[in-house]
Amino acid sequence: MRKYVIMGVQGSGKGTQSELLCADLGLVHISVGDIFRWHVQNHTKLGAQVRRTMKAGELVGDDLVESVVRQRLDQHDWNFGFIIDGFPRNGRQAEFFMESYDIDGVVHLELPDAEVRRRVLSRRLCPGCGMDYNLIADRPEQEGRCDICGTQLVVREDDTPEALAARLRDYHEKTRPVLELFRRKEVVYDIDARASADEVQKEIRKALHLPTS
Ligand SMILES: [Zn+2]
Numbered sequence: 001m002r003k004y005v006i007m008g009v010q011g012s013g014k015g016t017q018s019e020l021l022c023a024d025l026g027l028v029h030i031s032v033g034d035i036f037r038w039h040v041q042n043h044t045k046l047g048a049q050v051r052r053t054m055k056a057g058e059l060v061g062d063d064l065v066e067s068v069v070r071q072r073l074d075q076h077d078w079n080f081g082f083i084i085d086g087f088p089r090n091g092r093q094a095e096f097f098m099e100s101y102d103i104d105g106v107v108h109l110e111l112p113d114a115e116v117r118r119r120v121l122s123r124r125l126c127p128g129c130g131m132d133y134n135l136i137a138d139r140p141e142q143e144g145r146c147d148i149c150g151t152q153l154v155v156r157e158d159d160t161p162e163a164l165a166a167r168l169r170d171y172h173e174k175t176r177p178v179l180e181l182f183r184r185k186e187v188v189y190d191i192d193a194r195a196s197a198d199e200v201q202k203e204i205r206k207a208l209h210l211p212t213s
Pocket of ligand 1: 126127128129130146147148149150151
């Protein structure tokens, strides 16, 4: 059984790397963001709570995140292990999590803020069909137009330099104590996330002593 935590700033490729890791190792990818999105889309009680919180411009509280993660892990559908993304959120949760689940490793994707800005600020969205684009990696064939439906692409509302700077500050502030605690337990693997997705995956597997597919 393999149990990992993956940490990294927005744009560091956490989702992609988690999926690649899960693909042939039979791990379950537990993404707190995805769980919340699912609840919002399916109009559950929890979804309504999350929606209210975000509408008020607040972050979902650490305790709510913790109970959602507990519920998810209690399903015990992770026979080969899991990789969790979006948790733990503070030192206390990290301590508890380490002890109760005996975590094998923390993958820390490192990306300089300047590169985060470059990646995130080049994102575009099609308001017509919801397709995502990126002017660095997935350019539309015709500039500024969706390949699928032809609608004019837009920048996401929260992808302004100011909003991103605030998110980065918040990320570093929240992540520091969690990373420090994991570092003291000597379970952190720092991975340079500037390389291509395939190369980053190779480095992760090397660090965790996993077979390279
Ligand atoms: Zn479109």
